[in-house]
Amino acid sequence: MPGYTTTVNVIFTGHQAQFVLDVTAACLPLYEEVFKVEYPLPKLDTLLAHDFEGAMEHWGLITGATQILLIDLIKSTQQEKVSVFHIQCHEIAHMWFGNITTMKWWDTLYLNEGFATLMGELIIPDRIHPEWRAGSEFVVGHFNRALNLDAKLSSHPVEVECPDANRINEMFDDLSYSKAGSVLRMLSHYVGADKFLEGVSLYLKAHLFGNAVTHDLWQGISAATGIDIAELMDDWITKIGYPVLTVTENVAGIHVRQDRFLETGPADPKDNETIWNIPLSLLSTEHGISSVDKAMVLREREATFVVDTTKPFKLNTGTKGVYRVLYTPKRLAKIATEAAQPKSVFSLDDRTGLLQDAFALSKAGFSTPSSSLTVVDLWRSEKEYVVWEGMAAGLDELVSIWWEDASVVENLKRFQRTLFVPLVERLGYEYSENDSRDRILLRTLAITQAAAADDKGVLQVLQAKFKRFLKTGNNSHIPAELQQVTYAVAVKFGGRVEYDTIVKIFELRRTPSEQKAASFAMGASQDLEIIHETTEFIVNKARDQDLIPLFAALSANFASRRAATQTFMQNYDTFYNRYKDQLSLGVLVSACLNYYSSQADYQAIETYFKVKDTSKYSHALAQSLDGIKARSAYVERATADILDWFHKNI
Template structure:
């Protein structure tokens, strides 16, 4: 499936609304009944007729529509259209209303529609969340509209390009709280005498005609300020018994997220020279949420794990997760909300940019986190791993339907987009890059944009022909491997498309990228110098160079490509990089580790060279290098897990590298220690436990036992919570399993909940694995199902168990999750870890005849992954075994 979702091109009129009529403003009234778990509403869409038309077409999904009324000066009288006369296309989620006659361009029209819907637990549209309070299940409701679910909450023109202002009125029971994008301007208890200047007054009266207004049935009406022009997917509202906390007091659990927001918002305003335009920016934390978080303008929403951490906690992992999420969503206030992509094919203009400032600005807010260096593992390597598949897709990708749109919220739209933008910034200089971005935003304030708009802004600031440099990076899938061949006078560098399966065949090797080479060499004093002007925009070039001195391409690992040296040169660069005060940076060392592993997986490099590289870095002090080595061990173990003798020898090598670090750093964390020491300790302990070190395993099990016996959390450092729970269940029995299961029933924090889920999936016992699966199917929240799957995937001995259970319960899982993002993750986690030709054939056969449209891309990527692992095992097992047996 080379080309992924772009393999079939559809004309835009098949999946885009007609352009002849546009909504410019909505008067929207929503009434929420949390007792009946239903909502209803009344919308007045104020329309501009741009082209002569005799019909109105808008989006609606899963709503029961009432009559429509049309009023305009061009119509002699208000026209009423009964819902039975609507032309409803369920597949495209569109409703067509035929007009009694043609309306000419320039006509202004009001469309009034009442509607109702159910508050389901789908985590899309306007949906319900639940929690237990003194044995009773209670509910609240909130929205998740991205990408195409605003239409499931009210009839609208649900496309990013079709921006409109919105004046929202919410009607709810008087003892609840209403929230929306804008601040409330009035709130009063509803009574039959209630007066309202909008057209919703008669609708309200009819809805309440049979209800009492006694003490137990009091309702209230909350009116909100009108929004700026905005796309429907960032409209947000919520209703429930919320505890809302403002300046005078903040929830201890949410204080860190609030502090991050307060720090990053002024930075965004300063750098882009554009003020945040709304009067408030709330964050609503939800117990049931499909995505990690959502950038609704003025009302960010997200899962508990994305925002909550104990006050004064030393849980650095949780703090990083929260800070990244909060700053990402805040960046969207500019990239996505103020300036919005015209269509979902340019999603990266939202997500890539929201991911990139997260890195740039974190270096100012949290310099100790070394976020520029961490970008390589958290963004760049993740992007390259996915983009190395034949089933990849371009950053800018055709999106002809909702199923495709949902599937491109992936590492290419986020991480690869951020990586190519980072590469451009490094090539032209950060100051010019940010100036160009500011120009781009200012030219499209409260409007929409496409790729060329961004290039024009950056070109204006830099003078560089940006489209020439960048177009293939966003319009073509894949990236190059740069092969370095040494000659007597220098080096020849050649670009070819990199595929994880090996050298690309001619039909897949047609793209030539403009590759910033960033060549690092030394001057006459032995000091590093970097030539950032070199641009490889043809198949190969020759560069004059003294190869007897240290050199390296892709200095700082800022380029979106892999670099292939001979094994001898790779080790020579690594040895130079491992020296004190080396000319090669931390980012260079991280890049060497990731490149070597990817190149070995694709057959360009022997596995023995990769393991020798790890040996060279044996005395490394920086956590981020060790983290890349740890991730590489995970890849080896995840590939050869059905070869126990190899796994044991790999684990012996893993223990040799990581256990001495545990001995040096110990198990106790202190508030004053460096972030690098803090994280290195965590990585070393986790890797030593994974590697089977008896001392580390016993220490973690002892701490778990003490915590259970005393009820004191202090026995387990927060960053070791997951490793402690997992190790205790993995190497324990029914007692430890039941103890963790009891913790999961009432977790104190989101971190505890995630750790408990991971532990239940780590059991090696078949009966306990069955018990975990039953819990997953019967008691877990929908949002947690992918978490269970991910952790079963990480339990190598239960991978085939996961596949079997997924296939047994496929119909139930599909029905439960088909409406949201999760289904594709289940397909990937359950199958991507398989590694034989037999697995590939069985997987292919299982999905034959099924409707795979909602997860087509994930399925093909999983199949590609199985094939890649299978071929790697065939190709490299002998070399791997030989190196492990012969090392001293």
């Protein structure tokens, strides 16, 4: 900063705080450069504490939990390093979005959180670490989470009324963070990144040390671009949901129709009134050269656009637009086949978005699960980690949805083994300093997925690693990347000795990474007695910062899923009183309810909560119930299709 130096400090003892300090020193001057607004204070401190909830910005001070901001770079995974970077960079963004310029009221919380998400987890990290592919990870993470949540009837607009204090904590959800960040990313792509940031700078300068509303932001970006941003963007912020574009082909080109997308299927007329202004970002090809029309906007319910459909084309280039695209089965097959080619015109982010759309559209009944399985099967030669990450997530969700149907689960696991075991055989189990980040992540993903699919060879290798640890008392031979899956396999297929060893690791709290691996493993047992012991640990011994990870681990395990929910319900008053004033109360509720797939479970959960005061987590509860309803309908509708596909293909 011109004139004087800003001092950055981390208030915590030990080397595990050094990375947060380095992140702060790297990011702070970049924010000043991008926004053209100086950080106004002579220092920026970070205070780390145990049992603190998440991270929070203050005037010249960031406070954060040790379990999310401490990191031993030698003993942590690639993803954990990125997570710490993103969290701290996100909080630094709040020095501008939140402190220098503050939303006028809670209804525009997204002006703080959406911008901090976009800047702190995409734009700034991409400038410092382009090798992390922040844009692609944003699509897999924030973008997909936003669309999954916003596909529920119980969703809410990004800008939402906040009539009383009980609603404030609930507004800190994936819509204020992930959807808002995704909508702003779409706008940046449409107007151009430089013009977008210029407009943001004008917005900040016009409201230095003051309050702002949505119109103020649109005014700044309009001044920089000459575009009526309010006309283009208001519905994306003030209206609930997002569209699915149905694309059909005719002699003129393509016909595109927009309707609200819901995970339960086509929206009723009363839920389908919004007409969004949709940047179509059409990729087309001519003489083997691709081009993107960023100016094309769908402003009506439906319209026809001139496109040469004899050549490859695709809407939503780079998956920048906040919508799904439904092609005909024939066109989807053509795009997927072209995308599988080594020199495809479709980018990494195109492939990732296409995959996410395929799974989401089949879940909602617009297509069949066999269509998404076919895309995965076509892409088994894929080279990029991010696409494999998307394939793994889609298949994992299917396994979890059909968790009580042994036939479907076993077929899905068999399919997973055909995909991931060859990757393990190619990449091996050893990590080298010369490995690229993508190679490290792909190896870890492949081993984890093969283990989850019960591949005997992979399980034997991981069990041998843990047995060596038991024998020597030294776990240094277990790479940080494989710690979680190794510990989980040991507990899942082991007994008392393995479980007790993991509990000791958890209680030692040597590093956040190791404790995270241990907490996940504590929920992996198939033994009812050990499962009960874990639930007792949660009730009687677990610290506040440990409850959600432990509940999530138990819920992810088919053998303990119901035990997790029963423990929460039987001790509801205890957990409610511990979390009632915390932002994560809704997260705790979701962690215990989000995995069921039957109408009977829907009715039981709905009945249980009818007599509870749910005002502090009403959104989370409604979203969980909507999810159960959608999954239940999916199971009833699509089981035969999945089994038929496996019968014909695997």
